[in-house]
Ligand SMILES: [Zn+2]
């Protein structure tokens with residue numbers, strides 16, 4: 001049965017600036033009807049959504065699904081399962097796989113496999129340079145034809161300004177956003193955390209904030225010249241926020257995302273050499289965390305993205321300097337964000353929260369998602385915003401368990417998730 005009537009929910013659709021109490025009907029894979037009160041029809045399953053939000057399915061434009069080549073960390077199936085449990089119905093997967101997603105053949109293969117294997121919709125961010133070696137731009141026309149929504153070398157940021165300039169010109173010609181992890185490797189070489197008082201105390205090499213900001217400035221200047229859409233991934237520094245503000249005010253098409261962990265944690269989380277607090281960009285200082293929060297509140301930061309980066313236990317159970325960077329995020333993002341919002345002196349509205357987690361990211365990557373408009377795909381999440389729950393790594397659906405939020409009590413959870421009108425998750 002794939003007909004549902006979601007009764008008495010708080011219907012939130014930022015795309016239509018809609019915040020109303022009422023009923024939503026999902027039928028034949030689409031949003032069929034919305035009204036203050038709808039009468040159940042034959043063959044329809046009625047779900048009581050009292051005290052819950054009924055929102056467009058969440059959208060994560062930055063995840064690592066690890067296929068092809070690293071399926072011991074995650075697969076399209078397990079990553080997709082983690083996504084729908086977290087309330088996400090669309091994700092963009094990154095190309096730093098083995099081999100990297102730098103050809104139309106590989107992009108097509110992942111898209112067709114994901115359609116079969118993943119319970120959530122998967123879009124592909126293809127590589128920016130061949131082999132992600134930072135030397136030769138990819139064939140952007142072919143990548144776009146194959147269905148790529150953007151290009152990025154993520155964890156292997158292009159170091160040559162000249163190569164980046166050519167890549168931006170190429171992407172601009174095919175209307176592909178250039179998605180960048182900003183890191184000057186000459187400044188971060190050998191670092192395993194943020195350079196500051198904590199790294200000094202622990203005796204670990206740190207990456208200064210300038211490792212990020214130098215490349216944000218460079219990429220923004222190049223974007224200004226080339227006219228591409230530049231999207232900055234996982235902003236982590238106070239100065240980074242200021243740079244985005246500066247360039248946007250001058251008309252550069254620059255957008256950005258922040259991760260829940262950069263909004264909730266600082267480098268203090270590394271104190272016990274917990275490798276689940278090791279990610280790139282690293283957790284930074286309290287002043288950075290506060291500036292990122294302000295960036296979200298005043299709109300300089302466009303959206304939330306998790307940078308879901310699964311690693312197997314045997315990989316994370318290495319000494320801090322050699323363990324891989326990254327944490328899982330799909331199943332904790334919603335609970336983290338509602339917890340974060342709840343701690344603000346002036347919390348964002350539910351509509352603003354849904355915008356940050358769904359409508360805004362969908363718009364940035366031009367995905368057919370993030371709205372409850374009649375006729376749209378029935379990608380819907382029913383959120384209980386008052387549910388307190390404790391993070392237990394053993395209960396995660398992701399193949400990997402590397403989360404710094406283990407043991408935390410988070411706020412808010414997806415009760416039901418629908419993709420194309422099919423219920424793909426139900427919270428027990
Ligand atoms: Zn990255």
Ligand SMILES: [Zn+2]
Pocket residue numbers: 062064094154155307309
């Ligand atoms: Zn990433």
